[in-house]
Structures are given as structure tokens and as C-alpha cells.
Amino acid sequence: MVTNREPPEDFGEDGLEAMFAEARAEAPPVSSALFAAIMADAEHVLDGRGQVRSPGPLAAIWQAIGGWPALSGLATAAAAGIWIGVAAPEILEAEPMEQAETGLYGIEDIAPGFADVSAWLSEEGGA
Amino acid sequence: MGSTADTDGDARDEVLLRAFGRGDRGGARLLTQRLAPRVLSFSARLLGGDRAEAEDVTQEAMLRLWKIAPEWRPGEARVSTWLFRVSRNLCLDRLRRRRGVGMDEIAEPEDDAPSATAKMMHKSRVSALEAALLTLPERQRVAVVLRHIEGASNPEIAEVLQISVEAVESLTARGKRALKSALAGRREELGYGDE
Numbered sequence: 500m501v502t503n504r505e506p507p508e509d510f511g512e513d514g515l516e517a518m519f520a521e522a523r524a525e526a527p528p529v530s531s532a533l534f535a536a537i538m539a540d541a542e543h544v545l546d547g548r549g550q551v552r553s554p555g556p557l558a559a560i561w562q563a564i565g566g567w568p569a570l571s572g573l574a575t576a577a578a579a580g581i582w583i584g585v586a587a588p589e590i591l592e593a594e595p596m597e598q599a600e601t602g603l604y605g606i607e608d609i610a611p612g613f614a615d616v617s618a619w620l621s622e623e624g625g626a
Numbered sequence: 627m628g629s630t631a632d633t634d635g636d637a638r639d640e641v642l643l644r645a646f647g648r649g650d651r652g653g654a655r656l657l658t659q660r661l662a663p664r665v666l667s668f669s670a671r672l673l674g675g676d677r678a679e680a681e682d683v684t685q686e687a688m689l690r691l692w693k694i695a696p697e698w699r700p701g702e703a704r705v706s707t708w709l710f711r712v713s714r715n716l717c718l719d720r721l722r723r724r725r726g727v728g729m730d731e732i733a734e735p736e737d738d739a740p741s742a743t744a745k746m747m748h749k750s751r752v753s754a755l756e757a758a759l760l761t762l763p764e765r766q767r768v769a770v771v772l773r774h775i776e777g778a779s780n781p782e783i784a785e786v787l788q789i790s791v792e793a794v795e796s797l798t799a800r801g802k803r804a805l806k807s808a809l810a811g812r813r814e815e816l817g818y819g820d821e
Contacts, residue, residue, distance in 0.1 A: 510813055514809070514813055514816070522756075529658075529684075537688045540688065
């Protein structure tokens with residue numbers, strides 16, 4: 500039971516202002532390590548600008564189809580298609596392809612899974 | 627106290643940020659020199675003087691600034707108040723995670739330099755203020771720290787807290803009253819007895 504307890508002394512406006520002043524003087528400096536880390540982040544953000552800047556409509560479509568890597572894959576596929584179409588459509592027949600395997604590259608090097616297709620074609624032809 | 631609305635500084639911050647958004651690395655350096663100390667100081671006050679956590683918050687807040695730079699809309703907000711707002715949210719997250727840590731665990735000044743009495747007293751006062759600030763409701767703490775320690779103007783604080791200037795005045799007044807109450811009876815101990 501607490502009785503006759505004196506109220507705590509008022510801290511006072513002047514005391515509080517003095518403490519604020521001391522706190523202002525105590526402001527922690529930014530260390531060189533922190534400064535370097537912040538600048539490294541800034542560099543990183545600039546380097547990855549494509550992910551930071553919001554893409555425009557054309558850029559969004561471009562990114563949706565995969566950007567430059569997708570375009571190079573598409574170009575390779577197109578060139579291969581033209582080559583197959585112009586040079587030798589009969590190459591897709593099983594027998595010449597089997598002969599081609601006597602060369603430096605086997606057909607499986609060029610078209611993995613061809614053996615399965617070839618076997619299926621042979622079976623279908625024989626049926 | 628430097629509570630003036632730093633209009634020139636605000637405009638310069640925005641120019642630098644937009645320059646960075648266009649790829650100017652120099653903008654980042656100048657902005658860091660100008661704003662990181664304020665963010666660090668503000669965060670340290672909100673986190674009860676935890677320097678390591680305040681540095682993490684500062685780095686994260688600045689990173690968010692770099693990321694938003696290309697989309698920064700001129701005149702919509704001050705860069706400094708935007709940073710204070712982000713820092714405040716980051717500090718809040720950390721304080722929530724830290725919930726349950728008692729006042730006893732807040733770092734006390736070291737007691738290994740008896741000859742440096744004045745320095746010790748200064749540290750004691752700063753620690754006492756940081757501990758008392760932690761007893762305030764979060765919005766009062768933000769308002770008092772920004773107004774009386776970081777020197778922000780009431781309109782700036784209103785931007786940070788997204789409330790009216792009148793509400794800021796009320797918050798800071800209640801915050802100061804609560805601080806005096808938290809520190810009541812410690813005037814002598816903190817060396818203000820004969821002032």
C-alpha cells in the first residue's frame with residue numbers, strides 16, 4: 500500500500516529541449532561500408548534497368564515472347580526449315596537417313612529421337 | 627532546429643533522383659550523401675538506438691528509392707518525406723518482429739570509462755531519451771522524432787504520416803507530454819537538477 504508518496508518531479512520543458520539538443524548532436528554518421536553498400540545497390544539497379552523501368556506495350560510483347568534469346572532460336576529454326584525445304588526433302592525418308600549415319604555425324608546428333616520416328620515409319624511402311 | 631521547409635533542397639533531390647532514373651550515377655552519390663544520414667538517424671531513433679538495424683533499414687529504403695526513380699512523378703512527393711515514410715514502415719516491421727523485447731534489453735551506456743563523466747552523462751541522456759521514445763505510441767514517436775530531433779517541418783511530417791498538419795501538432799504535443807511523464811523523476815539523475 501503506497502501512501503503519501505510524492506508525485507515524481509516534472510521533467511520540464513527545458514530539460515526535454517536539452518535532451519532533444521543532445522540527441523541531435525548524437526546523430527550517427529553513415530559509415531563508409533554503408534555508403535558503399537548503398538552505392539553498390541544503385542549500380543546494381545542501373546545495371547538491371549530492364550527489370551526496373553516499366554516496359555512499354557511493345558517492350559512488354561517483346562519480353563513476353565522471350566526477347567533476344569527467343570529471336571535467335573526462332574531465326575535458327577527458320578533457317579533450318581528453309582534448308583530442309585530447299586535442299587533435301589527426301590532426307591526425311593528412312594533409308595537415306597540410315598546411310599547418312601555412316602558419315603561424321605549420326606542422325607541422332609542432328610535430330611535426337613529420329614530413330615524412334617524412323618522405326619515407326621518403317622513399321623507403318625511394312626504394315 | 628532547421629525546421630524550415632527546405633524547398634531548394636527538395637527540388638534538388640528531385641532533380642538528382644530523376645537524373646539517376648535516366649542513368650546518372652552521380653545523382654545516386656549526391657542523394658546518398660544528402661539523405662542517407664537523415665534516414666539513418668531517423669531509423670535509429672525509431673528503433674531505440676539499434677545502429678545495425680537502422681543501417682539495414684537505411685540501405686533498404688535507399689534501394690527502394692533507386693528502384694522507383696524511373697517512375698518518380700515530379701511534384702507528387704518530396705524525396706525526403708518519401709524516404710521517411712518508407713523507413714518508418716520498415717522500422718515498424720522490425721519492431722513488430724521484435725515484439726516481446728523488453729526495455730531492459732535496450733542497450734545501456736557502457737560503464738568502463740569513469741574519467742569521461744561528461745561523455746557518460748551525455749550517453750545516459752541520449753539513452754534515456756531513446757528508451758522514453760520507445761514508450762510512446764508509434765505515431766507520436768515518429769512525429770516527435772521528426773519534429774524535434776530531425777528538424778522536419780509540420781507539413782513534412784504530415785506527408786510522412788499522411789495526416790493533416792493540425793493532427794501533427796496534436797501528436798507532437800501529446801508526444802512531448804508523454805515523454806515528460808516517462809522521464810518524470812529522472813531530472814536529477816540525468817544532470818538537469820540544478821538548471
